[in-house]
Amino acid sequence: MPGRGPRRPGPPVSASLAPAQAPLAAGPSADDLTAAERDRILAKAAIFAPPPAQLADGRRDLVGLSRDELIAEMVAIGEKPFRAKQIWHWIYHQGKTDFAEMTTIAKPMQQKLAERFVVARPEVATVQTSTDGTRKWLFKFRDGQQVETVYIPDDERGAVCISTQVGCTLSCRFCHTGTQRLTRNLGAAEIVGQFMAGRDSYGEWPSPKDEPRYLSNIVVMGMGEPLYNYENTAKALRIIMDGEGIGLSRRRITLSTSGVVPMMDRCGAELNVNLAVSLHAVTDELRDRIVPLNRKYPIKELLDACRRYPGASNARRITFEYVMLKDVNDSEAEARELIRLLQGLPAKVNLIPFNPWPGAPFETSTRAQTERFADVLNAAGYSSPIRRPRGRDIMAACGQLKAEMEKGGEG
Numbered sequence: 001m002p003g004r005g006p007r008r009p010g011p012p013v014s015a016s017l018a019p020a021q022a023p024l025a026a027g028p029s030a031d032d033l034t035a036a037e038r039d040r041i042l043a044k045a046a047i048f049a050p051p052p053a054q055l056a057d058g059r060r061d062l063v064g065l066s067r068d069e070l071i072a073e074m075v076a077i078g079e080k081p082f083r084a085k086q087i088w089h090w091i092y093h094q095g096k097t098d099f100a101e102m103t104t105i106a107k108p109m110q111q112k113l114a115e116r117f118v119v120a121r122p123e124v125a126t127v128q129t130s131t132d133g134t135r136k137w138l139f140k141f142r143d144g145q146q147v148e149t150v151y152i153p154d155d156e157r158g159a160v161c162i163s164t165q166v167g168c169t170l171s172c173r174f175c176h177t178g179t180q181r182l183t184r185n186l187g188a189a190e191i192v193g194q195f196m197a198g199r200d201s202y203g204e205w206p207s208p209k210d211e212p213r214y215l216s217n218i219v220v221m222g223m224g225e226p227l228y229n230y231e232n233t234a235k236a237l238r239i240i241m242d243g244e245g246i247g248l249s250r251r252r253i254t255l256s257t258s259g260v261v262p263m264m265d266r267c268g269a270e271l272n273v274n275l276a277v278s279l280h281a282v283t284d285e286l287r288d289r290i291v292p293l294n295r296k297y298p299i300k301e302l303l304d305a306c307r308r309y310p311g312a313s314n315a316r317r318i319t320f321e322y323v324m325l326k327d328v329n330d331s332e333a334e335a336r337e338l339i340r341l342l343q344g345l346p347a348k349v350n351l352i353p354f355n356p357w358p359g360a361p362f363e364t365s366t367r368a369q370t371e372r373f374a375d376v377l378n379a380a381g382y383s384s385p386i387r388r389p390r391g392r393d394i395m396a397a398c399g400q401l402k403a404e405m406e407k408g409g410e411g
């Protein structure tokens, strides 16, 4: 299980294994170790790969293909590459799922496409809308696996919180999803599909060119650790950011990680979306307990990776998520230590009232204590909003809806 056990350096190159007269080889550098670690993470992700995006009748889902893959599909059926551009527009700008509605494509070709492909959406297993407007879907995929997606409105805009894995390996103690074992990673089609199905739900097609958009932001903060499913997540986000389709700017996308340090560098270099880090504790001793991944990538390594993250500036701060757990991590002394840790880092801190579920091992900090914690941070110049609890009437604690449905035998 990733995230367990202390981080150990790779084996040194043993002199006894080297040819007698050869000069001693140097040990692996820090970069080599990081690259090896990254390879290990990607190999592990492959074990949990999603099933092919294909129907039982053999038709392939076009959602989730990169532009190059879409071109290759067109060429493979004897069509010109430019058809991919047209289809891309219909799928991601217009939101069409029926080839017959793709009116720039001649009827015979529409038929040919329909015989070979589909433009699919995840099935809506359940949808609930809170009295505060928060909407939560339980989406079901072809193999019966389910994930949650949440839309959190804010005036005329709003953020869609999308999932990247079915379950999670990381077992963060305050997280309900962490109690559900990892079943598999989501494919790019399933990740993009959550956002597109959300758009369907609000009728927000074609993709608005101007602000405001109702579904204006994405937070990759749902079920799973996105950096443990990097390839599929990155592919999905590239599709979402493509200016000829959904066209959501990277500044409107925030990826949240528990601190998979080797992949944070790659995410910064390749996607450069906003970064959020689930911190939740200011000492390794406590963080080892409540975010077990810390045993592998302790706080100092995590914050060093944040300092390396490209584009971190006062205009584009890194968000640190801090769940307020009564008498566990919510003292003013801990707030002061947090300030010391974040020194020099363009950062804001989101204080999240713990959203308990039946049998949860923690209680929510009192409002007064949360405010005292926020005051210390604010006085030091760190913006520290206290997140309003949203959708409590629809069990918005991540992973809770899925668990309830499965318990009720509906999942």
Ligand code: SF4
Pocket (backbone or CB within 6 Å): 168, 169, 170, 171, 172, 175, 176, 177, 178, 179, 222, 223, 224, 225, 258, 278
């Ligand atoms: S907080 Fe995120 S990484 Fe931790 S167990 Fe929950 S889903 Fe997994």
